[in-house]
Amino acid sequence: MIKSSLPQILSKDSSGDAILFRLFIAANLPFFNGHFPEQAVLPGVTQLDWAICLGCQHFGYPHNIATLEVLKFQQLMLPDSEVTLEISENKAKTKLIFSYFDGEKRFASGRLALATESTHISEAS
Numbered sequence: 712m713i714k715s716s717l718p719q720i721l722s723k724d725s726s727g728d729a730i731l732f733r734l735f736i737a738a739n740l741p742f743f744n745g746h747f748p749e750q751a752v753l754p755g756v757t758q759l760d761w762a763i764c765l766g767c768q769h770f771g772y773p774h775n776i777a778t779l780e781v782l783k784f785q786q787l788m789l790p791d792s793e794v795t796l797e798i799s800e801n802k803a804k805t806k807l808i809f810s811y812f813d814g815e816k817r818f819a820s821g822r823l824a825l826a827t828e829s830t831h832i833s834e835a836s
Contacts (some may be wrong), residue, residue: 716740717761723792729799730769734761738790753788758819762809766798766823770807775826780806782821794818 719735736753743751759782767774788794788811798809807826811818 717764725769728802729797730765732765732796732798734794734796736788736792736794740790743790749766750787752791753790755784755819758784758788758811759821762796762798762807762811762821763823765796766807766809767825768799769798770800772805772807772825776823777826778824780822780824782819785817785820788818 718740719737721733722731723733725732738751740753742754742757750801759779763774763776766772792812792813794813796809796811798807800807805827806834807823807825809823810820
């Protein structure tokens with residue numbers, strides 16, 4: 712995990728096993744530097760890091776990811792835009808599911824399997 716700084720959170724709304732963050736992706740974020748000179752684009756690794764950080768923080772998990780599942784980047788996130796990040800929890804499987812969107816426009820989505828003590832034990836064997 713790169714532990715990037717978070718974007719401006721305009722609002723957040725939680726209900727049950729899901730939380731919605733409305734984010735402002737400011738053009739002056741350092742992640743746009745050099746990515747790319749012709750058209751600045753928010754790197755996928757930054758989007759992933761924000762989902763991990765905000766999801767683990769909200770649902771009370773340590774920032775330990777075992778695997779990334781079904782990771783998709785559908786459209787580019789551009790400077791000075793607003794997006795919604797939805798994160799839900801599958802507590803039984805210790806997974807977080809995230810999606811970046813704005814209305815019908817989908818930017819990225821994925822599923823994160825979180826590391827547990829049993830994951831660490833099986834990896835050490």
